[in-house]
Amino acid sequence: MTISTKPAGDGLRRRRNSPPPPKSEPATPTHDDPSAKLKPSHPYSSFLTVHVTWVDWLICAFLLLGALAVRFYRLAKLDVVIFDEVHYLNFGTFLLSNKYFFDVNPVFGKMAIAYVGKLMGLAPLPRFTALGEHVPAAQAFAARAPAALFGAFTVPIFYRVCRLLRLSMYASVLGALFILFDMMHVIQSRIAMVDSVLVFFTCVAFYSALLLWDAKNVVVIKGRSVSMLDTAYVLLYLVLTGICCGLCVSVRWTAFATPALIFTVSLYGVNPFCKEPLNVLELAVLYGTAVASYMGSFALFLLNVNESGPGDGFMSAEFQKCLVGSKHWEGGEGCGMSMWARIIEVNRVIFQYSKGIRGKDKWGSSWFQWIVNWRGALYHREVVGEGAEEKVSLIYMLMNPVMTLCIDVLMLVFIGALFYTVRYRKELRTTEALKEHLRRGGALFFAWVGSMLPTMVVYRSGPVYQYLPGLFFAQALGALGFDLIPRRMRGMAFAIIAAGIVGAYVYWGVWVYGLPLPHTEHVKRRWLPRWD
Template identity: 25%
Template sequence: MDRVRTDEQDPLPWCIVIALAFLALAWHRLGIPTRIYFDEVHYIRAARKLLEMTRANAEHPMVGKELIAGAMVFLGDKPLFWRVPSIILGTAGLFAFGRLMWLASGRRFATIAAMILLFTSFAWFIQSRIAMLDMIMAGFGMLALWQFAAALRLSGGKARWRLAVSGIFLALAIGTKWSFAPAAMLPGLFVMVVRLKEHGLRFLLARDSRILPGISLVEAGIWLGVLPLALYWATFAPAFLYPVRAVDPFAPIAFHEDMIRLQDSVRKPHPYRSVWYQWMINWRAVWYLYEHIDGARRGVLLIGNPFSMLAGLVAVPWCLWAAVRGRVDALAFAMLYLFSIGLWIVSEKPIQFYYHYLLPGTFLMGCLALALDVLWRRGGKAKWIAAGSLAVAVAMFAWFYPIISAAPLSGGPRSYEFWMWLRSWR
């Protein structure tokens, strides 16, 4: 069990219940549509090519495609099974997010609220039900941050193995998609800043620190830097064995230059393309599916929860203000959000979509949970505002559930209009 110095009771049972409820709901109709839809076309094809030891989708790392290929081998090459890695990592990642919040804040309400907000954020649910790379990356990423936060509560050998596990998950997250790289930098940066503040020029080798006592910064760098990089490169091992166009295991830089070139080569305009500031205000949606299939009119519309995604924007400056007043948990989630969205602000990737906001939107829900926790603790009307905010987030999820879950829709070809609150969502 994760140990936190707090008078509050660990909400571990609630974390388990919420994660299992998410798994049950996300599993419902997971095999529908019964064919490839949206960007599954890239990753299902790449997984099949991987089983043939043929190069495909070389612009992305391989872990996600390896997991999809593994599901095909051990479960079967069917739509339901293609999506199993995403739903497993989505459920595990949701649970890890709750444990991360508990370890960071030690606050019961904030932990439960964070899981409810992420559950109902739309994107986490939708990406857990499709055979894309994003949820596999995000799930591994949350597991990595949870284990790092756990290590900070320990010392010596107990902290060491948690750091090692965190490093492994960091490798798997980045080995699925590079989008997690900015967030992956923060644990190491945090340890370095604390050691510099405490020990000055001795920061590299000092072990008598208030965080990770008994472990030097050099050793922490091995677990959070060297190990993830080595394991990340090892995940490309199948590509080293391709009979044609094999990847040179001794030329990682040249190979990654080629990956970047391939990513930047996609410049054809797309009707659903968008940019970071549109994601922040929930302005541009992506239609993953809308057609008559499997006996009914069905749709999957990727947008964010209209309430929590906007409310979260107010919570970020509050977290920064709270950080100035000494709230390390608020600083952590604000920095995770800003680093993750910052990647896309400076990125030169020509074609971007709302699903790239999955990670920033996740950390945004953490910021909102911490802000609501302050209201909850004040009691009175403020407590009702906090509880009411969660109720509104859940109500929004329930309202939009049919159009984000491929449920049968009634009303003919234009039944989608019931949910089109903004013209830009069409």
């Protein structure tokens, strides 16, 4: 069996009346083609995973350094509470003080921020009640640095995701730049909120799933000649994928689209990700570890917050008997609920409370407005100086406009190519590489739509940062769409798009770092009427 390695963007041709050309040997993979890193001696080489080369390591290192730089620059300069930090800083204090609290979202993201922050010197703080309250600079850095770290490490991992999707090096680097220089990603990585944790575990879950499916394909191909090492890789990636799926949902339930995609591909063996379904034992390990990691995050939470706190009133009297100092506390023997029962009650209360939320947020917008960057959210405003010297410092959360435009256009390119190849499938000759490219894009497209279903159906609207789980798949789909550009045009297209993204970040970066500017300069940057 011969596998074509012809680039995906060059594999579509209309049939002519003349007889088809004779079959020729497959083209030799180029340095820009991920399939060039496959084991060439194996007849089914396209099923094997893309190896990491020294070039990949170098690119990942540069991406990580760049991501750290833009996320840590002036991180502690702002020493006041902004936006939802008023809640999340309190959550961190409750966690570090072992006091029970309740939030509408699951618990893992808050634990990650608080406990990683503790390693950096974060200590319990006085309870905050309003925006603008002072935070000591050292504590502001310790509270925000965990989010910055999670956000920075997402960038090189996303590059590896793109490579495992068999995208070119140009497309993979471009996909990483989508995250590196997106103002929304950077801002959410610079404040004490959990969204960068959510995107990180979403990215790692999908990355480990891609490794899992490649490892499974190797086992299927080798059959009886499979080695213990091959089997060990499958088991390792099963466990890692399951853990990360459970953890990303235990940050926010809105991340469900990633586990749903992974579980579906694994259950049915969706081509070209996984050539055959996982067997019953493998599925049990995958699903079991996902449930265990999700439940385990709540168990760890309840073991640590075992004292009475501001969340007592949401829970039953039986639950409060397990909280030291609550009005229902009867001593160590008074707690009659099992850990499992307590976990179930917390999730039930979160679900019931969530049903009452219908997107009345001041800075909310509809899901279709997220796609076109219609509206952002004002996180902080401060007037500096007086009279003629007066300037305004803003932190305004918005997606990178050039990135948004490029992603939307590249997604349309993919949708157009998919429609064209399906509509004229009887008249076109398409390579297997192009078919697999479009199938991968189809899976990403459905995950992108699925990630917005909670807002479409339940919440109706919300702040644009709730688009982050969907934006992950939109960015991957945009990178995939880039590889539909003819190969000879990719270098120039990459240079133009990358320059536009970086230039836009520099121009609107004053809203990321709160740099003081005259009011007229801020007005110039409000290109749409709802960037208010």
